[in-house]
Amino acid sequence: xxxxxxxxxxxxxxxxxxxxxxxxxxxxxxxxxxxxxxxxxxxxxxxxxxxxxxxxxxxxxxxxxxxxxxxxxxxxxxxxxxxxxxxxxxxxxxxxxxxxxxxxxxxxxxxxxxxxxxxxxxxxxxxxxxxxxxxxxxxxxxxxxxxxxxxxxxxxxxxxxxxxxxxxxxxxxxxxxxxxxxxxxxxxxxxxxxxxxxxxxxxxxxxxxxxxxx
Numbered sequence: 001x002x003x004x005x006x007x008x009x010x011x012x013x014x015x016x017x018x019x020x021x022x023x024x025x026x027x028x029x030x031x032x033x034x035x036x037x038x039x040x041x042x043x044x045x046x047x048x049x050x051x052x053x054x055x056x057x058x059x060x061x062x063x064x065x066x067x068x069x070x071x072x073x074x075x076x077x078x079x080x081x082x083x084x085x086x087x088x089x090x091x092x093x094x095x096x097x098x099x100x101x102x103x104x105x106x107x108x109x110x111x112x113x114x115x116x117x118x119x120x121x122x123x124x125x126x127x128x129x130x131x132x133x134x135x136x137x138x139x140x141x142x143x144x145x146x147x148x149x150x151x152x153x154x155x156x157x158x159x160x161x162x163x164x165x166x167x168x169x170x171x172x173x174x175x176x177x178x179x180x181x182x183x184x185x186x187x188x189x190x191x192x193x194x195x196x197x198x199x200x201x202x203x204x205x206x207x208x209x210x211x212x213x214x
Contacts, residue, residue, distance in 0.1 A: 050113070053125065057109045060129040070136050071098055074143065074167070084165040085150040097151045098143045101161055102192050103173070107185065108132055108141060114180035140176065142168040163196040 061067050074080040081096055083089040090096070100108065112131055116123045135141050144165050146154060153159045163170070174181075174189075181189075 054106055054109045054113065057125050057129045057132065058105050060125060061105065061109075061132050064129070064133065066133050067136070070133070074098060074145070078167065080143075080145040080167055082145065083147040083150055084144045085146055085154075085159065085161065089147045095148055096145050097148060099146045099151050099154055099161070101142050101144045101154070101166060102163060102170070102189055103142060103185075105132075108135070111177040111180045115177055118180055135173070135176075138172075140169045140173040142166040142170050142173065160195060163192055 075096070080098070081090060083096060103111070109128060109132055112128050112135075113123065116128070142163075144154075144161055144167065146161075150159065154161055178186075
């Protein structure tokens with residue numbers, strides 16, 4: 001059902017969701033008018049809304065068929081099927097997961113959004129998710145194959161993963177998103193680079209000791 005509201009735009013009803021388009025944007029709301037949200041964004045003035053937006057994009061990326069194909073490509077074509085921390089563990093012995101590193105998927109989505117805001121670009125979850133997936137396929141996203149135990153310890157900060165174990169062109173990623181990186185992210189990356197150059201590594205014995213303390 002299409003109902004004209006003015007020369008400026010139209011209203012479209014889908015079940016109880018209504019979208020109104022004008023010359024600048026699309027606004028999505030429920031038909032009772034209690035909730036309203038813009039379809040395209042150019043900025044966020046609420047940290048909670050920004051976090052919800054990023055989490056939504058994360059879910060879209062992780063559950064997409066394109067992402068699952070990408071993981072299959074890494075496992076099968078690139079042979080990333082062995083834990084980078086515990087090299088004796090292969091995919092045939094345990095689940096090998098892809099750890100986004102040194103930038104988490106949340107970081108990656110955040111930087112994509114911030115770059116668009118700084119460039120005064122309109123965006124929505126679909127555009128950002130598509131762009132993030134393209135970055136994966138362009139091989140500029142850093143990932144490390146790890147067993148579940150190593151993955152859990154990496155996320156909790158219990159073990160250090162050298163940047164030399166990363167698959168992906170980190171230089172190209174930094175070139176693309178450095179303009180959007182906050183100071184703390186830059187400092188963290190530089191520290192990781194310094195630690196990596198010092199060849200800090202973990203062995204299976206180290207990881208078992210950490211697990212015993214938990």
